[in-house]
Amino acid sequence: MKDAVRELAQRFQADVVAYRRHLHQYPELSFQEEKTAAYIAQQLGNWGIEHRTGVAGTGIVALVRGKNSRKRTVALRADIDALPIQEANDVPYRSQNDGVMHACGHDVHTAALLGAVRILHTLRHQFTGTVKCLFQPGEEKLPGGASLLIEAGALENPRPAAIFGQHVHPPLPAGTVGFRAGEYMASADEIYVTVKGRGGHAAMPHECIDPVVIAAQVVLALQQIASRYADPAVPTVLTFGKIASDGGATNVIPNAVRLEGTFRTMNEKWRTEAHRRMKKMAEAIAKSMGGACEFNIVKGYPVLHNHVQLTRRARTWAVELLGPEHVVDLPIRMTAEDFAYYSQLLPACFYRLGTGNAARGITAPVHTNRFDIDETALETGMALMAWLALRELSYAPTLGQ
Numbered sequence: 001m002k003d004a005v006r007e008l009a010q011r012f013q014a015d016v017v018a019y020r021r022h023l024h025q026y027p028e029l030s031f032q033e034e035k036t037a038a039y040i041a042q043q044l045g046n047w048g049i050e051h052r053t054g055v056a057g058t059g060i061v062a063l064v065r066g067k068n069s070r071k072r073t074v075a076l077r078a079d080i081d082a083l084p085i086q087e088a089n090d091v092p093y094r095s096q097n098d099g100v101m102h103a104c105g106h107d108v109h110t111a112a113l114l115g116a117v118r119i120l121h122t123l124r125h126q127f128t129g130t131v132k133c134l135f136q137p138g139e140e141k142l143p144g145g146a147s148l149l150i151e152a153g154a155l156e157n158p159r160p161a162a163i164f165g166q167h168v169h170p171p172l173p174a175g176t177v178g179f180r181a182g183e184y185m186a187s188a189d190e191i192y193v194t195v196k197g198r199g200g201h202a203a204m205p206h207e208c209i210d211p212v213v214i215a216a217q218v219v220l221a222l223q224q225i226a227s228r229y230a231d232p233a234v235p236t237v238l239t240f241g242k243i244a245s246d247g248g249a250t251n252v253i254p255n256a257v258r259l260e261g262t263f264r265t266m267n268e269k270w271r272t273e274a275h276r277r278m279k280k281m282a283e284a285i286a287k288s289m290g291g292a293c294e295f296n297i298v299k300g301y302p303v304l305h306n307h308v309q310l311t312r313r314a315r316t317w318a319v320e321l322l323g324p325e326h327v328v329d330l331p332i333r334m335t336a337e338d339f340a341y342y343s344q345l346l347p348a349c350f351y352r353l354g355t356g357n358a359a360r361g362i363t364a365p366v367h368t369n370r371f372d373i374d375e376t377a378l379e380t381g382m383a384l385m386a387w388l389a390l391r392e393l394s395y396a397p398t399l400g401q
């Protein structure tokens with residue numbers, strides 16, 4: 001079976017590159033992926049794959065059924081949305097949609113899953129069970145397409161025993177993949193703060209309540225959340241990336257200052273406690289200085305937990321397919337992913353697909369206007385997704401596992 005997967009990945013490589021380039025040329029923003037979904041559905045229909053469209057808006061759920069399809073189900077997931085970035089690459093497949101770009105590799109994820117679907121469909125008479133393939137909208141925007149697919153019942157009828165997802169990773173060379181068991185990616189919450197004072201002439205601060213000074217105190221004091229209240233063993237990041245005043249000038253103290261930031265951690269219990277502490281501290285500081293503070297937290301994606309046993313199995317199976325020199329261990333990441341919602345409900349494994357090629361200058365990070373990939377990574381991506389699904393379908397735990 002392993003040789004068959006490799007051979008089919010090689011055979012389908014040119015087609016999958018074409019899928020990726022089409023998707024890259026016509027990117028669509030989160031929850032607006034109408035043409036993207038239509039393109040995916042067209043390919044699935046061409047191959048005779050059972051699928052359902054319009055799931056949570058633009059999502060698609062496809063089923064590749066093997067022999068005795070009810071015995072066991074494994075899920076594979078790809079996100080399909082793009083980012084509001086103007087592409088700067090001068091390539092034939094450059095984005096044709098002004099101000100929108102697949103700068104996070106979701107075109108790669110989608111094309112690789114389409115390739116995996118073709119491999120599995122070709123081999124459907126040689127495996128037992130069902131592979132459920134989720135083409136998910138809106139990963140880049142709250143509340144996250146994963147949560148909406150779950151609400152729409154995408155994990156039911158049939159319910160998978162496990163789910164796999166992959167993400168492009170430019171620091172890893174194409175042909176290489178990386179895994180980490182346990183907590184892998186952070187929760188991510190958005191923070192919106194309005195510090196209110198009383199404005200006036202900058203030369204007469206004693207007649208004002210300066211929200212700029214209060215906001216500065218709030219920003220500095222809140223860093224204690226990470227440095228003094230968090231358990232040092234629990235990764236925690238608090239960053240304010242935007243400060244703006246309502247009015248104000250060189251000689252004008254404004255009436256209010258607005259702060260925007262992000263809070264991230266690897267522990268859900270501490271996440272809840274930190275929310276309470278931040279709000280209490282900010283409001284108390286503002287009050288003590290004569291002002292007021294509105295502190296709002298928009299709860300984002302949870303901690304992404306890679307099921308330990310499943311991820312260890314996946315790593316072993318990746319070595320089987322690719323060789324030990326092409327499989328690495330990864331550190332934790334304080335970035336976030338809505339795949340985390342799946343990991344809260346069933347055994348999940350989210351791994352990294354190497355897409356870089358330093359010799360060819362393909363090194364730009366994700367979320368930049370120069371991001372691109374070494375397209376040989378697509379062969380690795382589709383083959384490994386198909387292989388992990390096949391191996392997990394046939395997995396029979398021994399006593400004690």
